[in-house]
Amino acid sequence: MDTLAPSLLAGRKGLVVGIANEHSIAYGCARLFRALGAELAVTWQNDKAKPYVEPLAQALDAFAMPLDIEQAGAIESVFAAIKEHWGRLDFALHSIAYAPPADLRGRVTDSSAQGFARSMTISCHSFIQMARLCEPLMDRGGSLVTMSYLGAEEVVPHYGVMGPVKAALEASVRYLATELGPRGIRVNAVSPGPIETRAASGIPDFEQLLADARQRAPLRQPVRLEDIAGLSAFLVSDAALSITGDTHYVDAGFHILA
Numbered sequence: 001m002d003t004l005a006p007s008l009l010a011g012r013k014g015l016v017v018g019i020a021n022e023h024s025i026a027y028g029c030a031r032l033f034r035a036l037g038a039e040l041a042v043t044w045q046n047d048k049a050k051p052y053v054e055p056l057a058q059a060l061d062a063f064a065m066p067l068d069i070e071q072a073g074a075i076e077s078v079f080a081a082i083k084e085h086w087g088r089l090d091f092a093l094h095s096i097a098y099a100p101p102a103d104l105r106g107r108v109t110d111s112s113a114q115g116f117a118r119s120m121t122i123s124c125h126s127f128i129q130m131a132r133l134c135e136p137l138m139d140r141g142g143s144l145v146t147m148s149y150l151g152a153e154e155v156v157p158h159y160g161v162m163g164p165v166k167a168a169l170e171a172s173v174r175y176l177a178t179e180l181g182p183r184g185i186r187v188n189a190v191s192p193g194p195i196e197t198r199a200a201s202g203i204p205d206f207e208q209l210l211a212d213a214r215q216r217a218p219l220r221q222p223v224r225l226e227d228i229a230g231l232s233a234f235l236v237s238d239a240a241l242s243i244t245g246d247t248h249y250v251d252a253g254f255h256i257l258a
Contacts, residue, residue, distance in 0.1 A: 004230065008237050010037030013086050015078075017043050017067060017130070018095030018147075021052045025147060025192065026095035028225030029232045034060045036233055038091075041082055043067035069096060069126045070118075079133040089137040091236035094130055094146040097123040103161040111161045119161050124169045131176045131187065141184025143236040146173065148189040148247055150255050156209070170247050177245030186244035188235050193223040193251030218253035 014033055018026035019042055030040055040062040044053035050066070057064035063085055067078050082089060103115035127146045134144060151159040152166035170189050177187040194210045214222050231250045234240055249255045 004032075004036060004233060006036060008036040008233065008239070009033055012038045012090040012236070013041075013088065014038050014091040014093065014236065015041045015043075015082060015089060015130075015134075016062075016093045016095075018093070019044070019053050019056060020049060022056060023225075024095070025195065025225065025228055026093065027056055029093055029095070029229045030056075030060055030062070032226070032229035032233050033093075033236070034062070036237075039063075039086075041065070041078075041085070043078060045069075069122055069129075075126070075129050075133065079137070083137060087137075088139065089134055089142060090140075091143040091145070092130055092134050093232060093236070094127045094144070096126060097147070097162065097165075099123070099160065099162050099165065105158060105160060108161055108164060116161055116165075119165045120168060123162070123165045124172060127169060128172055128176065131180065131185075135180060135183060135185065138183065138185050142186070143240070144176070144180075144185065144187045145232050145235050146189050148191045150191060150193075150249075150251065152191070152247075153255075158209075173247065174245050181244060186235075186240065188240075188244060189247040190228060190231055190235070191247050191249045191251065191255070192228045193217065193249075193254050195223050195225065195228070213251065213254050216254065216257060217251065218256070221252050223251055 016026050016030040030042060034040055040060055042057050042062045042064050044050045044066055046068055065078055065081055068074050099119040100115040103111045131144055148166050148170050150156060151163040152170050173187050173189045180187060194213045227250050231248060
C-alpha cells in the first residue's frame with residue numbers, strides 16, 4: 001500500500017463479492033480499496049457466513065448485503081440496492097468460485113454434468129451476470145476484475161474441473177472487454193499464485209503446490225494478499241485506463257516457467 005497514492009480511489013464506489021473471512025483474497029482487496037479512499041459494498045453468501053463477514057464489513061464502513069449466487073434473483077437484488085443507495089458504480093471485484101469436491105478432486109474425464117454446470121454457473125457465469133448488471137451503473141466508465149489461476153492455462157495436478165472453468169472465465173474476460181469497451185468499461189482477470197485461503201484448502205495436496213511455487217518461482221517468495229490487492233487496486237484505478245481484456249499474473253513469476 002505504501003507504493004500507491006493514499007487518494008488513488010477517493011470518491012470511487014465499488015462492489016466486492018467473495019469475502020468469506022479475513023484471509024479471503026476479496027477481503028485483502030477490499031481493505032486496500034478502502035484505505036485508498038473508495039466507498040464499498042460487500043456481500044456475504046448465506047447466514048452461515050454472515051457472522052464472519054459482517055464485522056469485516058463494519059470495519060470497512062461498507063454497505064453490506066447477502067448474495068447467494070445460486071438463488072434466483074439474488075444478484076439482481078444486490079444491484080437494485082446499489083442503484084438505490086448510490087445510483088452508480090465505478091468498479092466491481094468478483095472473487096467467487098466453487099466446484100463439488102468429487103469434481104474438483106477427480107479426473108475432468110469423469111466430471112459429472114451437474115457438477116460441471118454448477119461450477120461454471122458459480123465461478124464463471126456469475127461474473128458475466130455481474131458485468132451485465134454493472135453496465136447501466138457504469139455510465140461514466142468503470143472497471144471489472146475477477147480472480148483466475150494458472151490452472152486455466154496449464155494443467156495443475158488436482159485442480160480438476162476448475163481448470164476448464166477458469167479457462168472459460170478468462171475467455172469471458174476477453175469477450176466482455178470487447179463488448180463493454182465502447183462504454184469505457186474495462187475488464188481484467190488477476191491470476192495469483194497459490195495462497196492460503198479457505199477455498200484453496202479444498203484442493204488436494206495444496207501444501208505441496210504452495211511449497212513448489214515458493215521454491216521454483218523466480219522471486220523465491222510467497223504471494224501475499226497485499227500483492228494481489230495492490231494489482232487489483234491498480235486495475236480499478238485511472239492508472240489502468242488503457243488496460244483491458246487480459247489476465248495479469250501476480251505469482252512471483254511462477255507462470256513463466258516451463
